[in-house]
Amino acid sequence: xxxxxxxxxxxxxxxxxxxxxxxxxxxxxxxxxxxxxxxxxxxxxxxxxxxxxxxxxxxxxxxxxxxxxxxxxxxxxxxxxxxxxxxxxxxxxxxxxxxxxxxxxxxxxxxxxxxxxxxxxxxxxxxxxxxxxxxxxxxxxxxxxxxxxxxxxxxxxxxxxxxxxxxxxxxxxxxxxxxxxxxxxxxxxxxxxxxxxxxxxxxxxxxxxxxxxxxxxxxxxxxxxxxxxxxxxxxxxxxxxxxxxxxxxxxxxxxxxxxxxxxxxxxxxxxxxxxxxxxxxxxxx
Amino acid sequence: xxxxxxxxxxxxxxxxxxxxxxxxxxxxxxxxxxxxxxxxxxxxxxxxxxxxxxxxxxxxxxxxxxxxxxxxxxxxxxxxxxxxxxxxxxxxxxxxxxxxxxxxxxxxxxxxxxxxxxxxxxxxxxxxxxxxxxxxxxxxxxxxxxxxxxxxxxxxxxxxxxxxxxxxxxxxxxxxxxxxxxxxxxxxxxxxxxxxxxxxxxxxxxxxxxxxxxxxxxxxxxxxxxxxxxxxxxxxxxxxxxxxxxxxxxxxxxxxxxxxxxxxxxxxxxxxxxxxxxxxxxxxx
Numbered sequence: 001x002x003x004x005x006x007x008x009x010x011x012x013x014x015x016x017x018x019x020x021x022x023x024x025x026x027x028x029x030x031x032x033x034x035x036x037x038x039x040x041x042x043x044x045x046x047x048x049x050x051x052x053x054x055x056x057x058x059x060x061x062x063x064x065x066x067x068x069x070x071x072x073x074x075x076x077x078x079x080x081x082x083x084x085x086x087x088x089x090x091x092x093x094x095x096x097x098x099x100x101x102x103x104x105x106x107x108x109x110x111x112x113x114x115x116x117x118x119x120x121x122x123x124x125x126x127x128x129x130x131x132x133x134x135x136x137x138x139x140x141x142x143x144x145x146x147x148x149x150x151x152x153x154x155x156x157x158x159x160x161x162x163x164x165x166x167x168x169x170x171x172x173x174x175x176x177x178x179x180x181x182x183x184x185x186x187x188x189x190x191x192x193x194x195x196x197x198x199x200x201x202x203x204x205x206x207x208x209x210x211x212x213x214x215x216x217x218x219x220x221x222x223x224x225x226x227x228x229x230x231x232x233x234x235x236x237x238x239x240x241x242x243x244x245x246x247x248x249x250x251x252x253x254x255x256x257x258x259x260x261x262x263x264x265x266x267x268x269x270x271x272x273x274x275x276x277x278x279x280x281x282x283x284x285x
Numbered sequence: 286x287x288x289x290x291x292x293x294x295x296x297x298x299x300x301x302x303x304x305x306x307x308x309x310x311x312x313x314x315x316x317x318x319x320x321x322x323x324x325x326x327x328x329x330x331x332x333x334x335x336x337x338x339x340x341x342x343x344x345x346x347x348x349x350x351x352x353x354x355x356x357x358x359x360x361x362x363x364x365x366x367x368x369x370x371x372x373x374x375x376x377x378x379x380x381x382x383x384x385x386x387x388x389x390x391x392x393x394x395x396x397x398x399x400x401x402x403x404x405x406x407x408x409x410x411x412x413x414x415x416x417x418x419x420x421x422x423x424x425x426x427x428x429x430x431x432x433x434x435x436x437x438x439x440x441x442x443x444x445x446x447x448x449x450x451x452x453x454x455x456x457x458x459x460x461x462x463x464x465x466x467x468x469x470x471x472x473x474x475x476x477x478x479x480x481x482x483x484x485x486x487x488x489x490x491x492x493x494x495x496x497x498x499x500x501x502x503x504x505x506x507x508x509x510x511x512x513x514x515x516x517x518x519x520x521x522x523x524x525x526x527x528x529x530x531x532x533x534x535x536x537x538x539x540x541x542x543x544x545x546x547x548x549x550x551x552x553x554x555x556x557x558x559x560x561x562x563x564x565x566x567x568x569x570x
Contacts, residue, residue, distance in 0.1 A: 125497065145497055175496055189494055189502040195541055196481060196505070198560040203537035207566035209474055211460055212410065212430055217474040217567070219504040220481070224564040228557035232550050239545060246542045250535060252488035256480055257531045260524060265517050272513035275483040279509040281492035282502070 001094070001161050003068075003168060005029040010066035012081065014041045014051070016128060017098045018072030019136025022050045024169045027138075033062050041133045050133065063088040071097040074230060075105050075237055079112075086114055095119040096162060100186060100230075101237040102149045102179035110153050120158040121149040122166065123182060125190075129225045138170055146171035149182050187241035192249060194231060195242070197224040286379070286442050288353075288449050290314040295351035297366065299326045299336070301413060302383045303357030304421025307335045309454045312423075318347050326418045335418065348373040356382040359515060360390050360522055364397075371399055380404040381447060385471065385515075386522040387434045387464035395438050405443040406434040407451065408467060410475075414510045423455055431456035434467045472526035477534060479516060480527070482509040 005028055011018045014036035022045065026032050033053040036042055042054035055062060058081075063069070067090065071078055078099060089095075095117060099105050106121045113119055126144035128135060146166030150159050159176060166174040177185065201224040235242055259267040290313055296303045299321040307330065311317050318338040321327055327339035340347060343366075348354070352375065356363055363384060374380075380402060384390050391406045398404050411429035413420060431451030435444050444461060451459040462470065486509040520527055544552040 143500070147497065173496060177497075185494055185497050188489075188491055189498050193485070193501050193505045195538065196485070197501075198556055199534060199538040199541055200478070200481070201560040201563045202541075202556050203533045204473075205563065206473055207563050209470055210566045211458060212432065212462075212470050213474050213567055215428070216412075216478050216482075216508045219507060220478045221564055221567060222504060223501045224560045226557045226561055228554040228561070231557060232553040235545055235553060236548060236550060239548075243542065243546060246538065246545075249484060249488045250538060250542075253480065253484040253531065253535060256484055256487075257528065257535075260520055260531075261528060263521060263524075265521060268517040268520060269513040271483055271487050272511045272516060275486040275509045276511055276513070278486045278490065278492050279506055281495045282498055282506060 001157050003161065003164050006031065007067040008033065008065050010035065010063060010069045011051070011072060012036075012069060013072035013074075013077075014038075014045055014054075014133045015072055016131050016133070016136050017124065017126075018070065019045065019050060019133030020126075020138050020140060021070055021072065021098070021124075021169065022133075023136060024138035024141065026050065026052075028168060033066065035059065035062075036133075045133050050136070058085045058088060060088045064090050066090055066093060069093055069095045071095065071099070073097075073099075074233055075099050075101060076233060078105065079108055082109055083112055086112075086117065089114065089117050091116045093117050094158070094161065096122050096165065098122065098124050100190070100234050102182045104237045106149060106151055106179050110151060118154070118158055120154050120162045121151075121179070122162050123147045123149060123186070124166070124169070124171065126171075129222065131227060141170040142172060144171055145173045145175065147182060148174065148176045149179055150176065151179060183238050184241045187238055187245045191235060191238060191242045192245040194223050194226060195235075195246060196249070197221050198226060200224065286446050288446065288453060291316065292352040293318065293350050295320065295348060295354045296336070296357060297321075297354060298357035298359075298362075299323075299330055299339075299418045300357055301416050301418070301421050302409065302411075303355070304330065304335060304418030305411075305423050305425060306355055306357065306383070306409075306454065307418075308421060309423035309426065311335065311337075313453060318351065320344065320347075321418075330418050335421070343370045343373060345373045349375050351375055352378060354378060354380045356380065356384070358382075358384075359518055360384050360386060361518060363390065364393055367394055368397055371397075371402065374399065374402050376401045378402050379443070379446065381407050381450065383407065383409050385475070385519050387467045389522045391434060391436055391464050395436060403439070403443055405439050405447045406436075406464070407447050408432045408434060408471070409451070409454070409456065411456075414507065416512060426455040427457060429456055430458045430460065432467060433459065433461045434464055435461065436464060468523050469526050472523055472530045476520060476523060476527045477530040479508050479511060480520075480531060481534070482506050483511060485509065 011034040014034040045051045126140040148162040296319040299319040330336045411425040433447040
């Protein structure tokens, strides 16, 4: 199982991420087809040479010749789409995805999927605060992490295939996590930070302070500009790990608040020293 | 009262901020002297042409000829320094500062200051995650806000003088706030965000996640690399507004947490829509 440049790739869901995959892979001379229910997205992608073929609904002829199918759909739709359309897949096809939550998706799909088709999950940890194929760009992969998320059903060969895909797309860092490890990680580094940014914007109307903000505030709330349909779905699908993260964070903030209330300067300094020390691990390498 | 290029400027406290003031003002042909108790800082600044004269303790001759004195000291030391050394100031001198909290400083200093010397407070809202004159650069003023913080004791002429100083330093945005308005604003846009970043790093040891972080997490925790001496002092000096901000933020995060626990998708989406709408006001203009 190798990625060969003349293979046919089908992208289902041609949004920001699907479009960015299409751009990166087309440059490598793969043949790219796409299905998206929005005719504007398909028309834009065809007119701009992002894809070679486009459809606004599942097309049997196109799917039958697809060696690789990449799903850029929201989690809920994704499962339904597979159930309804997998009879059209080519025997021996390999499927991957871009979904931001894994435990609730990967096992379900693998359990209903045809025996002669393989699904190896992945999470390209890249994004922008804008949406749609019109804003897609493979540049967003350059500094980003690509996580392959296999289950026990996946072979070593499938895992290697998916790692190679991440490297071909241009990700700087390609790693492997189990669905459960992935979801705990994403709860902390991505979903909790989005909850915090939203709470900071909604806790009071502070828009009159816009003239006074420092970069710290701007950086922290960049992600407060948020796609509510996608993120509410991601939060709810990763509810248990995310609730645990929010609670752990709030307990700690309460502790810091109490140090402040009690004028405990040394206690505050100890927290700041620990923070500085740990943050050093996150500097870009 | 005008800023004239051949005036003598004294900078007391030659750290990151004092050094950056020195660089910006020296380029405009002011004569720059500095006092800092650290001989390495003075030597570095002299060797690199950042200042014209340097002292490691208050120097009467140098102070007596200083038309303008700029204080880059921590708040606690600042008040003490004025009380002990103001007898050396030139009659008619004007004083300003860079302190990050105001109510607890400005009134005290104005009440003990000699009648023939004026103090007009300012807060240059710029910073870096590194310290010392060695890292100073006037570039950090370019995208930043300069806030003049007068009291009833300050004349319109003093306020205009300080606004002009902010513009000369290169700040893109120069505004005026009362000490109380300033402290409420800074509690929310700066101190609360620093508390959040620290709590996110200290709530659990997540350094093993460094390989998986997205930009959102990196941006949000950039300020978790924090000078514990300065920030613990700033937090304690602005305790009441900051405690109110932390409580307001935690209540809101608790509300969002409960929407998630109760599977209230529409409630989550409404919060995200409000967040997105408000965040638009903070985009750089």
